[in-house]
Amino acid sequence: MNARDDSKPLALPALYEQVAERLRARIYAHELAPGAWIDEQALADEFGISRTPMREALKVLAAEGLVVLKPRRGCYVAQMSERDLDEIFPVLALLEGRVAEEATRRLASADDGSRRPANSDFERLAALHAELERHAAANDADRFFEINQAFHETLQELAGNRWLSHLINDIRKFVKLTRRDSLRLEGRIQQSLVEHRAILAALERRDASAAAHAMHDHILSGRAALSQLMKGS
Amino acid sequence: MNARDDSKPLALPALYEQVAERLRARIYAHELAPGAWIDEQALADEFGISRTPMREALKVLAAEGLVVLKPRRGCYVAQMSERDLDEIFPVLALLEGRVAEEATRRLASADDGSRRPANSDFERLAALHAELERHAAANDADRFFEINQAFHETLQELAGNRWLSHLINDIRKFVKLTRRDSLRLEGRIQQSLVEHRAILAALERRDASAAAHAMHDHILSGRAALSQLMKGS
DNA sequence: GCGGATAATACTGTATCCATAATTATGAAC
DNA sequence: GTTCATAATTATGGATACAGTATTATCCGC
The missing domain is CATH 1.10.10.10 (Winged helix-like DNA-binding domain superfamily/Winged helix DNA-binding domain)
Structure with missing residues (x-):
């Protein structure tokens, strides 16, 4: 940055x-x-x-x-250790939670403040979520992760803090080292989808705190999924 | 990292x-x-x-x-913009706040848990703080900032999350671009000292939440000080 | 037969060289 | 006198060549 x-x-x-x-x-x-x-x-x-x-x-x-x-x-x-995962994900959860919080606030202030197209930003997010639902139904993991990334990036854009985004991207670059493993997780997509619904619902209600918590838990859930995998293999 | x-x-x-x-x-x-x-x-x-x-x-x-x-x-x-400052400091406050929180928890669990030298970690922090008080009294800005950094690093070490430390260090590398400016701030040292006392008090009480908040406010206070400076010049 | 030492090989790290692109200066034309 | 175009200069980006060190294999000695 x-x-x-x-x-x-x-x-x-x-x-x-x-x-x-x-x-x-x-x-x-x-x-x-x-x-x-x-x-x-x-x-x-x-x-x-x-x-x-x-x-x-x-x-x-x-x-x-x-x-x-x-x-x-x-x-x-580089190779990630279990310790790396244990240390990274809580931090990522913290940062992503903040993104969700800020993004929600922006949505809320756009509601009453400006005169621009009524919550078009939320519509964009909702559209991406709808795509997620579709790819999940089709069990298309690659597309799911792609749109999932787009969703998170859109949220970051909305939050409007470039440095926050920057740090998250730095972390994600590293976390991607486990992407191949993540894709192998059966059931993770459904779980992820449920969590995304909670995030979207909080966004729709303009409940910043709830959005932050939902996102926070969503990230930690991703780490828990990786734990399962490593234990199994 | x-x-x-x-x-x-x-x-x-x-x-x-x-x-x-x-x-x-x-x-x-x-x-x-x-x-x-x-x-x-x-x-x-x-x-x-x-x-x-x-x-x-x-x-x-x-x-x-x-x-x-x-x-x-x-x-x-590189040169920092006002926008950079506005975006960086809230994130830094978030991360440093978490460090303080985790460090306090470690102190607390060390109290009842292990058998090792009773809260020697806290003593180290207290010693560093005492040095801060001395350098502040002597109005030695360079030494003050040096020990200040040591204090924060010790806290990070205590928190025990290498990735959290890593991100903070990355940010601080960039923030250091304004170090020369920060040093020029008369009165900032006294203010910083007051805030440090609050942090240390929370650490002593093993109040993780208070430590997090105190640290969070401490970082944001640093940004506010820079604002003053830029407005003046 | 096994262990240690030495030599050879290979890869990293640094320096030098060349080509390409950008900026600036100079000159000409309007 | 000002502006645009062209040429020259300079610095960046990339390639290649060289030196130093680490690793490995082989040979000699015990």
Whole structure:
């Protein structure tokens, strides 16, 4: 999150950024497995670039926590410990709860305040939720998670705190390391859906406190689901 | 914060890390002023290194938000906007409040639970606070801020959530951009001291909720102080 | 046969070099 | 005199080459 980022929408991303994005995708897909060593030269060759932008990209990923740089030893894909999960999720719940709270307040103040299209923001959220219901019914996990992310992002946008969003995104980048595992959870989607309904209901009632609590519990519920999984495997 | 970082304590930091650290110091000291262009070549020459580690260091600082990388335009020191302050401090207050809350709980559970030296952790905090009182009396702003930081770090350590600490540290890295300004605030030290007393009192009473609130207000008070300053200048 | 030491190999980390793009200065035209 | 266009300069971004260190394998000694 840059303090000054009001540059023109053009300005294509630098090569190292593109490389970082491709690496993230591979890590999330577990094509680069947690704990695996990253062969700079091999990957650079594969991408058709030199080691320089590859190394710069790895520095960025290291700052994000997706990889671990061991001096003179090379670069390894990060792996989450149980302790990491125990520490991250409560914080994420705290932050996401605040987002829900702020977003609800914005909805409420938009109700009586401005003259703009009556609660169009809420309609957007409701539409996304409806999509969630559909994908859940179709048992389409990938689409569900995609729309789920869109829902949370829309809420963040509504809350209007870029730094809050920034921190959440940083955390989520790391949590995504378990995305593959999360997708394997049968029943989690239904549970998630129930929780989302509670969030949406609180939003509709403009009950900021309830929205915050519902979101908070929703996040912690996600962590509990991961616990189940790890215990089983 | 690395998921796997249990490497040997040796392994000296890579050159780019050292460079990043030196750059941070210069930025905080406003030797590299907010908004200023960073001349890679000149700085590399000055440090007696090549541009490669310098560029890698800048990538790291960019990830931290301390500098802004404009493609094909170079690197500029970040500058905080009023909006940044308005968005950051409430989040920081939220997180630091949680730290105080958790730390207090740890103190409380250590009281009846374990057999170890009776509330030695609290004594450490009390000792740091006593130092704060001394430096405040001597009007030694630099030392005050140093010990203040130590106090907050000790509290984080006590809270025992590495990710919570990690996020706070990330934010503080950025907030430090205004450190020079904060130091110029006459009267802020006395105010800060009063708030610290409230925090310490809550800790002593093992009142987690009060500690959280006191810390929360303490952080927001810091932001209010910066407001005053900006209005004046 | 096993353990330690040494040498070879391979990868990280740093430096140098080249190309491309952006900015600025200079000159010409209106 | 001002503005626009073009050229030159300068810095960024990327590639390649080199050095240093860690790891591993092999050989010698016990």
